[in-house]
Amino acid sequence: MLVQPLRLDAELRLLEPFYAAEFLAHQDRARAHIKPWVGPTFVIDDLDGARGVLERYARDGRRIFGIWLDGVLVGGTMFVSFDTESGVCELGCWLEPSAEGRGLISPVIRRMIDWAFRERGLTRAEWRSLPDNARSIRVAERLGMTRETEELWALSSDDWNPPAPETADLDRVMDAMLAAFDNTGDRTPDLASLRDLFLPQAVIVNNTGPEPAVYDLDAFITPRQKILTDGTLTSFSEWEVAHRTEVTGSIAHRFSDYRKSGIRDGVPFEGSGRKSTQFVQTPTGWRITSLTWTDDPS
Structure with a gap:
């Protein structure tokens, strides 16, 4: 091997x-x-x-x-x-x-x-x-x-769907991105690591509600870091259950189905939804330029 x-x-x-x-x-x-x-x-x-x-x-x-x-x-x-x-x-x-x-x-x-x-x-x-x-x-x-x-x-x-060589690095970026929010067990979430995964100018959009909520990187990280560390949201993890990735030269696009679970304000919950993630290849590797998601109705 x-x-x-x-x-x-x-x-x-x-x-x-x-x-x-x-x-x-x-x-x-x-x-x-x-x-x-x-x-x-x-x-x-x-x-x-x-x-x-x-x-x-x-x-x-x-x-x-x-x-x-x-x-x-x-x-x-x-x-x-x-x-x-x-x-x-x-x-x-x-x-x-x-x-x-x-x-x-x-x-x-x-x-x-x-x-x-x-x-x-x-x-x-x-x-x-x-x-x-x-x-x-x-x-x-x-x-x-x-x-x-x-x-x-x-x-x-x-x-088995083997990882395509051209998407293996993108798989690792997505795994690391989702892992940054994980606070199951004794894990401390590492949202600061998102700054190495996203471009500083990245745009992040939650399209779950009646109007899109648009964030820059700081506005996205700060409130999530708080609720994942102050006891509001515990035992949280999120993971892909299916995805399709398209690579064209130095740009890429990934469509994901995901699930998540955790305990919010003492109440266990589970959820699912879809993500659209865009990437560019930089001298230090693939980085995320935009992320849009929508949660399924609960």
Whole structure:
């Protein structure tokens, strides 16, 4: 499996035993956070244990790929199982708290599924999630997986829409944009990151009401930062369920269907709607020039 940069600030590398010290430092930051979701032998607290975990996975062929963000190991991913005879694989992924909501998991898992289906000829990818792991469930939904049991999600190669090379960077921008609003669990929303995703002159329009509400970037960010951090809107996340992207040279347009959920003023809610997002390619990558959305009637 070829390992390539995920984006300018993130990359995926094979997590070899010589990374044991970095792996231990990562576990020190992530141990309490990931412990409910991983096997007990995976959680270690000393250098020998860290080296032992990486050597064990290297020996049995279940290689771990580390996720580095800004030069720091912040998580990892692996094929929990990979059976070429049955054509079935299972994927797993984790992040430490500081890296959650940064748009990393979906592109990593997309890349692994695409490699398993297209390069190795597998026909089914599985993803297991405990019923109360909302973030993991969101990943499965974004990838177009079907929930087969309370804990099992799956996708067949017949239903796989591989990411087109020319839209992969746009996928990452959209993932990061939606992740900026996420305040589920202990996550602190990072709306300041939107300034790196949008052009400073971007126009943002909410066309849900009787008249369009038009914002510049500051007018869009400020009130949303407030309600996402003052307790008004909690457990909030939003995700794409379908999209179509058109690229013409250095401009692009994306049409998205989305869903969202959260608790506003103590009352749980769910919603859905559509987005139209326009982009231009700049020397530092794709950036959003305009965003328009409309919510479905509740």
